[in-house]
Amino acid sequence: MGMGRRLALIFKAKANKALDKAEDPRETLDYSYEKQLELLTKVRRGVADVATSRKRLEIQMQQLQASSDKLQGQAQQAVSAGRDDLAREALSRRAAANQQLADLQTQHAQLQGEEEKLTLASQRLQAKVDAFRTRKETIKATYTAAEAQTKIGEAMSGISEEMGDVGMAMQRAEDKTQQMQARAGAVDELIASGALDDASTPLGKQDDIQRELDSMSAGSNVELELAKLKGELPAGSGSAPQALPEAAANEEKQ
């Protein structure tokens, strides 16, 4: 027997089992309808959960992108200051950020796929549940045991198959969301530990590379200021250092 047929039989077997349990098959219809409504609620919640996870991923991706851009800028700054060691450090952190970003992008695409599938499944289920309610009432109104058995059997098989399918889609989406949440948590920890710079860090709180770059430029500023001050020393003060030949020359003239 082909696999497709075996799978079809599994769904039918499940529906028959539910039907066999009921004394009056009409009760099965009502019970099944309740289950359908429950599932519909779950699926809608599932869609919302996946969307929330996707948005969280998007925020992290933005953070990582900003972090990567910032590290690139720092590397350039370090190179122009002749600090290859600092540039190397910035570039290797940037590579780590980019790696994380690529992973998140893959996950994001997967999650988006699950979200779309689940949204469609939820629309399909909604339409089927509505149709089932109508059919259920028709069957109950025209109830004659023999005729109803077949009709109920078919409605039950059809709807339970749909429910089985939607249930599986839910499971898949939940699994993907959980994997993603684990990953998102890991990225958050990485950012918190400082291994990856969080570009959203408030002003004033800086990472070590930035601190060093800033202290370098601050250092050279100090040198400049110093030279300027020395240049402004009043002539003839006597203590002018030889590092200022202009001042020395002036002294000799007098």
Added chain:
Amino acid sequence: MIVRILGEGQVDVPDSELDSLNALDDAVQQAVDGGDGEAFTQSLAALLNRVRQLGRPLPDEEIVPSDLVLPSADASLAEVRELLGDEGLIPG
């Protein structure tokens, strides 16, 4: 003939195409029995493409059981095994 692709919904395929689908389905079955993951993915993709090509999508509000249920394209061999093993159906 009503065919469900898990995760995608149902389509109506002309009965006259049954033989050609069965041949493709047999290839999938063989891959499952042989535990060949790569052959499974390939044969399943071939079968699904054929079904999508031939099938007319069923309206959402239609409630009918399927004659054939097919795993989604990204299903793994292990997932399908689990599905088949679920109700303790005797393979064959």
